[in-house]
Amino acid sequence: MHDPDAEEVAKAGRGDRDAAARLIARHSAKLFGLAQRMLASRAEAEDVVQEVFLRLWTHAGRWRPGGAKFETWLYRVTLNQCYDRLRRRPTQPLDEAAEVADEAAPPGARLDESQLGQEIARALETLPERQRAAILLCHFKECGNIEAAEIMGLSVEALESLLARGRRALRSRLQHLKGFAGDGQ
Amino acid sequence: MTDDISDRDFAQAALDRLPVSARPRDLERALIAAYDAWTATRPQGRWAALQAGLRHFSDSIWPGVPLWAPVSAFAFALIVGGGLGATLPSIVNDERPVFSLEQPASFSLSSLDVTQEDL
Numbered sequence: 001m002h003d004p005d006a007e008e009v010a011k012a013g014r015g016d017r018d019a020a021a022r023l024i025a026r027h028s029a030k031l032f033g034l035a036q037r038m039l040a041s042r043a044e045a046e047d048v049v050q051e052v053f054l055r056l057w058t059h060a061g062r063w064r065p066g067g068a069k070f071e072t073w074l075y076r077v078t079l080n081q082c083y084d085r086l087r088r089r090p091t092q093p094l095d096e097a098a099e100v101a102d103e104a105a106p107p108g109a110r111l112d113e114s115q116l117g118q119e120i121a122r123a124l125e126t127l128p129e130r131q132r133a134a135i136l137l138c139h140f141k142e143c144g145n146i147e148a149a150e151i152m153g154l155s156v157e158a159l160e161s162l163l164a165r166g167r168r169a170l171r172s173r174l175q176h177l178k179g180f181a182g183d184g185q
Numbered sequence: 186m187t188d189d190i191s192d193r194d195f196a197q198a199a200l201d202r203l204p205v206s207a208r209p210r211d212l213e214r215a216l217i218a219a220y221d222a223w224t225a226t227r228p229q230g231r232w233a234a235l236q237a238g239l240r241h242f243s244d245s246i247w248p249g250v251p252l253w254a255p256v257s258a259f260a261f262a263l264i265v266g267g268g269l270g271a272t273l274p275s276i277v278n279d280e281r282p283v284f285s286l287e288q289p290a291s292f293s294l295s296s297l298d299v300t301q302e303d304l
Contacts, residue, residue, distance in 0.1 A: 020220045029208045117204040167192040
């Protein structure tokens with residue numbers, strides 16, 4: 001399988017600035033999007049993308065075409081960085097968590113587009129990290145189940161199970177909203 | 186199955202409405218600057234070329250491990266092999282009977298050593 005990035009990675013590892021710039025232009029926006037939705041923080045997402053590319057440069061000289069696809073490796077490193085950051089976050093005390101939950105729109109509330117977006121983002125944040133990652137990879141990266149499973153280091157069956165549970169959980173968290181997702185109102 | 190499909194459609198519709206997260210304007214510039222900093226600090230010259238060559242060689246033998254691992258394995262194999270090579274021949278030679286035309290024979294071809302059955 002031809003990897004369109006392999007040659008650029010090798011060049012960047014040898015100090016070719018243009019190749020590095022092309023890799024950055026090709027991947028940084030998508031990686032930032034994934035990290036930002038995983039972490040719900042722009043600043044942290046920027047840090048993650050910086051760390052991922054730094055790791056890329058230090059490994060670029062040793063990159064061997066024919067192994068894992070470069071993009072798959074890049075997304076896997078990004079996800080691992082996100083997991084690390086999520087695990088390092090201090091756990092929220094229960095009383096604070098209850099206050100956050102109160103910010104959610106009341107059942108049956110009609111929301112404008114931006115409120116709805118925020119509500120969905122908040123619901124997404126409450127999903128377990130691996131379910132969130134599976135949903136985001138399949139939706140925003142538009143990768144198939146096989147590629148997403150490879151990125152997450154799972155079997156395709158395990159990924160499908162994560163996806164099904166994640167979608168069900170997301171739906172249950174957003175079920176109270178009106179005028180949404182074909183509920184006919 | 187029907188439920189699963191509708192969950193998928195529901196999630197699809199929800200995610201389509203998520204606010205678009207614009208990439209920070211300076212991110213690309215910062216990434217290029219980090220690349221420049223990396224190229225400036227990475228080792229260059231003959232020593233770096235030697236290191237890269239060794240690393241490449243090491244990767245071709247034992248991919249993905251630090252250089253010390255194959256070097257240690259090779260050194261260990263060399264020590265064991267050298268040790269066996271030096272000690273084993275003398276042990277084997279000690280046990281084997283030595284024949285020499287200049288020494289008196291330690292065996293006899295006389296009929297005393299040959300039994301009736303052997304004949």
